[in-house]
Amino acid sequence: MKAGLLFLLIVVFFAKAEIPACPTGTISFNPPLDSSIVTYYPKGFNGDNAPLFPDNYQCNYQINVPQEWWAEIQMTVQLANQSDERNSVVVVDRIGPTEGIQFASQDSFYFISPGGSIQLSTTTTKTQLGFSIQWKKYQPFLPNLINLNISDTVPKFLDLSNTAPYVVSAETRTSVLVIPTLDNKYQHLLRGILIYDGLTWNSTCLGTAKQLWKSNTQWLSTGKQMTVQFLFGTSSDSLIRLVFQDFENTRNIKHFEGVPSNSVDKVFSFDATKGSSAIITYDAHDQTVETLRSFGGDGTLDVYSGGVTQSKKNLIATYSVNSDSLRLPQQFYGNFKTYVFSGDKYSKVTFSLVRDTSFSSTKTTGRTGFISSNHWGQDGQPQYANAIINAPPGQLATFSLNIHSVDFTPGTILALTGSNGKSEVYDEKFDINHLPPMNQTIQIVSDNLSLSFNSNGVVNRGLYVDFKVMNTSKSVSYLFLSLCFLIHPIFNW
Secondary structure, three states, X not given: OHHHHHHHHXXXXXXXXXXOOOOOOEEEEOOOOOOOOOEEEOEOOOOOOOOEOOOOOEEEEEEEOXXXXXXXXXXXXXXXXXXXXXXXXXXXXXXXOOXXXXXXXXXXXXXXXXXXXXXXXXXXOOEEEEEEEEEEEOOOOOOEEEEOOOOOOOOEEEOOOOOOOEEEEOOOOEEEEEEOOOOHHHHHHHHHEEEEEOOOOOOEEEEEHHHHHHHOOOEEOOOOEEXXXXXXXXXXXXXXXXEEEEHHHHOOEEEEEEEOOOOOOXXXXXXXXXXXXXXXXXXXXXXXXXXXXXXXXXXXXXEEEOOOOOOOOOEEEEEEHHHOHHHOXXXXXXXXXXXXXXXXXXXXXXXXXXXXXXXXXXXXXXXXXXXXXXXXXXXXEEEEEEEEEEOOOOOXXXXXXXXXXXXXXXXXXXXXXXXXXXXXXXXXXXXXXXXXXXXXEEEEEEOEEEEEEEEEEEEEOOEXXXXXXXXXXXXXXXOEEEOOOOOOXXXXX
């Protein structure tokens, strides 16, 4: 009965799409005279149900691409046994290594001159395959320009809404890495972003954005310039970002990853065997927080608001295992955040990043940390911060605050509130006409502290506040302001 159904299935597929013989082992495809025509293989395949090929069928599909042209291949591949690790379909092109395909649903592949091939060897894998080809001529090379400076605290980036080529120019060399997306709907488009080592797309091709992603590191230009070409012709909305920095700032990083903003609880493990390791995260919503919840191992972890910089102007925190157990959890605002791990060749680290409200929780008194606005250390941005810190469960605590840096442009408001249950015991708003004490200790006794800061759309240098959660007598139900001028250097408690 099962054999009969399988035979019927094969007959149906052959009826819809005729599978030609491949007597010489190769079938070649060349562009038609009318470039608007889309070529489909096998005959009768229309992009939906790919036909089932016979067992032990072998063929090399050679797709030729003339100079100044490129070809987009949309491919569908389905294996009857999804757990079969054999790749019956392999894509080969001149840009990079071969790619085995186990599943594709009209996924895009891109060949530049002189072309590439699709190699099919079914053995007994019960393989369905169908693809379309459209050849397209390059448009005139009219690139947009991006300039990188060593002094940049925020990386420059491109997303998939771009279709025009870009030339990126640095003061020293151009560094690029990719922040991918977890959405399979868009990952295949990474194959259609080509990166060239030079001023034009006639320069040496370093590879595709997908290859860059899989390399888990940055790619570098040999000179100052790098060219980026987008082969897909329509704008696409996704979380993919190409991130550019001057190599002077990233030169010490040997392992460099971009992390999607839609990643949830994620644990990172690095060692310093070959040098420093780093990750960079991006969120289009600059008021979204990212929380460093745990840190274990040895070595140090530097956290930058924006990109890594040699000047460390935007270095917002440094952690080491031996002394920092009470400094976590710690939240970070902003679009870009960069975490750089360094140590000796034996150093190893594991740390976790989450997107939740765990920053509010305090397990024990003695906790320290800071609250900074979303673009602190960066120029030319409106600023925002919001934080809630709770005392350890079932007790009051003394929240000790020190405002190191705050910019009160017109309309900017800083609000501090301390609460015991539903009762507010401290409620103060500061602005340009009512300034808070600077570099002095504000102490609030309560079971909850909230802080909000907003420049209300006005460009601002932002806010940086240190805090401690200290033990206090349960009989204490008042608050006080201690004007104790600190003699320690700024940002060192």
